[in-house]
Amino acid sequence: MREITKVEIITRPEKLEELKEAMNAIGVTGMTVTQVYGCGLSKGHKEVYRGKEVTVNLLPKVKIEIVVCEVPVEKVLDAAKKACRTGNIGDGKIFVYSIANAVRIRTGEEGDIAIMDPKDTTK
Amino acid sequence: MREITKVEIITRPEKLEELKEAMNAIGVTGMTVTQVYGCGLSKGHKEVYRGKEVTVNLLPKVKIEIVVCEVPVEKVLDAAKKACRTGNIGDGKIFVYSIANAVRIRTGEEGDIAIMDPKDTTK
Amino acid sequence: MREITKVEIITRPEKLEELKEAMNAIGVTGMTVTQVYGCGLSKGHKEVYRGKEVTVNLLPKVKIEIVVCEVPVEKVLDAAKKACRTGNIGDGKIFVYSIANAVRIRTGEEGDIAIMDPKDTTK
Numbered sequence A, B, C: 001m002r003e004i005t006k007v008e009i010i011t012r013p014e015k016l017e018e019l020k021e022a023m024n025a026i027g028v029t030g031m032t033v034t035q036v037y038g039c040g041l042s043k044g045h046k047e048v049y050r051g052k053e054v055t056v057n058l059l060p061k062v063k064i065e066i067v068v069c070e071v072p073v074e075k076v077l078d079a080a081k082k083a084c085r086t087g088n089i090g091d092g093k094i095f096v097y098s099i100a101n102a103v104r105i106r107t108g109e110e111g112d113i114a115i116m117d118p119k120d121t122t123k
């Protein structure tokens, strides 16, 4: 079984659509999106929210989880950085995790094949 | 310390109750549920949502996280597949992660014992 | 690259503020908060919710994710236990995961430096 990896992107909600298109373009087969609140806690620098400078507290963010195997992690990171970057504080973070196993519930398939597109696995 | 594992199930919201009962039946001691949005991004196949075929976009899904140690991971996967499977696209995915440590906040206990039922650990 | 670790705390929503202050005090540079529902499934013991004893079902909880590198994991666990503990069932759990990589989207920095405070990395 090839390595399965989760890329977790925490970024501005307004970047979701652009990120989705960027992932689609590189062949990502799925993603899971959660509304979260993010908190900077950083020593003195401020994030601008709705035109006002705020001492970074709990601001609405979006968490996007993308599990990949065929698509290289580096490609996902590059596309996500390009889609989410504004250059300002609050652009967000990406965390990468290794995954022990994956299952496609519809078919019961396990491992790398579980996250591949069925069109590609039946070739 | 025995191995601690997280099983993360992303499936249809209407399957939550059935899944909860299935987990209870095999001795799972807890679970955490998050409302999420899922996105298929698959090449051309469509998921049916509320009787309409939609090009898979952001559909409401539910994420269930279950951390186990005593209960074998295979048993959790089998029960989850049985509970969540309809045979149609959109049934969802299961991802398995290995966990480095666990803590029961009430008592401070760490490791496998932190996720065991107190009734079993005080025997 | 030094080890990067995620500490995931699932606890009572009313403990969020205290936890945030405790994390700030030990130098944690960020956190991500998700509203979740928690489920005990435990054999017979009950959790008190809004003054009523309930057979533990889906109760509102809060999940706090904290990724650290410089701040020792043990320090995070100790501060979280102190902040979230009431001594009653339902205080919650902490799960610890190892992380393969981290990226600061604003700058593209990867690894431990991605979660350090910029004030410290530019010294």
Ligand SMILES: Nc1ncnc2c1ncn2[C@@H]1O[C@H](COP(=O)(O)OP(=O)(O)OP(=O)(O)O)[C@@H](O)[C@H]1O
Pocket (backbone or CB within 6 Å): A010, A011, A037, A038, A039, A040, A042, A047, A059, A061, A088, A089, A090, A091, A092, A093, C029, C030, C031, C032, C033, C065, C066, C067, C068, C104, C105, C106, C107, C115, C118
């Ligand atoms: N150490 C961390 N652990 C967990 N989540 C974090 C952490 N740091 C940041 N986050 C999440 O990422 C969001 C963006 O964080 P923050 O603004 O500090 O990062 P940033 O945009 O990279 O800022 P900077 O560019 O100054 O580092 C936060 O609101 C929070 O949800």
Ligand SMILES: Nc1ncnc2c1ncn2[C@@H]1O[C@H](COP(=O)(O)OP(=O)(O)OP(=O)(O)O)[C@@H](O)[C@H]1O
Pocket (backbone or CB within 6 Å): A029, A030, A031, A032, A033, A065, A066, A067, A068, A104, A105, A106, A107, A115, A118, B010, B011, B037, B038, B039, B040, B042, B047, B059, B061, B088, B089, B090, B091, B092, B093
């Ligand atoms: N690669 C992935 N990374 C993260 N989340 C995913 C991924 N693939 C699927 N998901 C999540 O699982 C949900 C169900 O996905 P999808 O319908 O593609 O899987 P499926 O039901 O197994 O479909 P199929 O049976 O065609 O593979 C999605 O809405 C999404 O939340």
Ligand SMILES: Nc1ncnc2c1ncn2[C@@H]1O[C@H](COP(=O)(O)OP(=O)(O)OP(=O)(O)O)[C@@H](O)[C@H]1O
Pocket (backbone or CB within 6 Å): B029, B030, B031, B032, B033, B065, B066, B067, B068, B104, B105, B106, B107, B115, B118, C010, C011, C037, C038, C039, C040, C042, C047, C059, C061, C088, C089, C090, C091, C092, C093
């Ligand atoms: N095994 C588990 N897997 C995933 N989430 C869990 C698990 N056990 C507990 N949780 C989460 O933690 C919350 C608190 O759980 P619970 O009340 O059982 O733990 P606790 O406060 O440590 O109780 P006790 O002190 O009796 O062990 C739950 O509502 C759930 O969200």
Ligand SMILES: [Mg+2]
Pocket (backbone or CB within 6 Å): A040, A042, A089, A090
């Ligand atoms: Mg910051």
Ligand SMILES: [Mg+2]
Pocket (backbone or CB within 6 Å): B040, B042, B089, B090
């Ligand atoms: Mg699909």
Ligand SMILES: [Mg+2]
Pocket (backbone or CB within 6 Å): C040, C042, C089, C090
């Ligand atoms: Mg309990």
